[in-house]
Amino acid sequence: MTLRGRGRVALPLALALGAACFEPAPPTWKIEDPRLLLIEMEVVEAGPDSTPLTLDPPGLTRREGLPGDRLALRPIVVGPDGPVEPNGAPIWLRSRGLASGYFEAPIQSCAEDPAEILQVCRLDGPEVVMPQVAFKTNGVVSWFVVVVFGTPGGPTSEACLERLSGDGSESLHGCLVGEASLTYGPPHGLVPYGLADPATPVTDPNYNLVDLALSLEIRGASGVRTHVAAHGEIVEVDPDDAIAAKPIVDDAQRQEYVEEGGELATEGLYRIWWSDAEIFDHDWNAGIEVPESRFTIPPNVARVDLYLQILDRPPYFGARGNWLWVRLQVRGRSGSGS
16 A cells, blocks of 8 residues: 655644635644644553563553554544544554555555555554564664544544545545554663664663643732642632643653753653633744743633643654643633633
């Protein structure tokens, strides 16, 4: 199977919108339509070269694997009213190298590709087995997973895939498509494959970030209060409150997420803020490497959905991390964000 070069499929990729050539573009951080924030991955079955999952600390899950490990996949899609459910089960593909453009039909099943030579194949549900290490003339083959997600009121996920594998004449309006890299690790486990020095020290697997919370400093007429909000929590605020939001990360997880002197190190946290209401005073992607977000809620806005991504690298291909959603409800107002 080949790929038609009709533009790159990226993660995150916004909803394919209809033409609105003469309308000013909204800020990139504003959630006006369903948007794919990230693809979560978790090793659910260890392969022959990995240590048993029972040896991992309680509550922690691996986010990278060795050949033969089985990973569960989950797309995180949000909209103006909170998390979004798909219109039909999302479709999952495995890509040998970065996928781009429209796919030529038919897309074969990955089960029919034991040699792992197909450029793109269809997975049997939201799981993928880490492929064997493969080499090409200029290095090692990079593997990706691709999700095709139909949104409510739009085409189903299957219909979106049909449009992607067509001749490019059908609109992708209402379809979300994104991809994320499959990352091998831990490093010492790559020694048998020739991808790491034999002297590489033995380290713990790279675990998913858990116990993410949001510290809210709320300044209003009654003074200053601090509230720690968990994922999905609704927090009441007053109309004139000034809010400073900052993530709280559990340092006991032995992650590579680090901060130095209040500034983010290159190998540290990348924080990206999103909202369904215009609460930020800039038009860029509210907060790559911004440790804290300060804002007030505009007049006539009754509630704000605030999203935060914590990533281990810049938010392009292969970024992994976690996310948080908190709803701020303004006392005395009814309705939704704007």
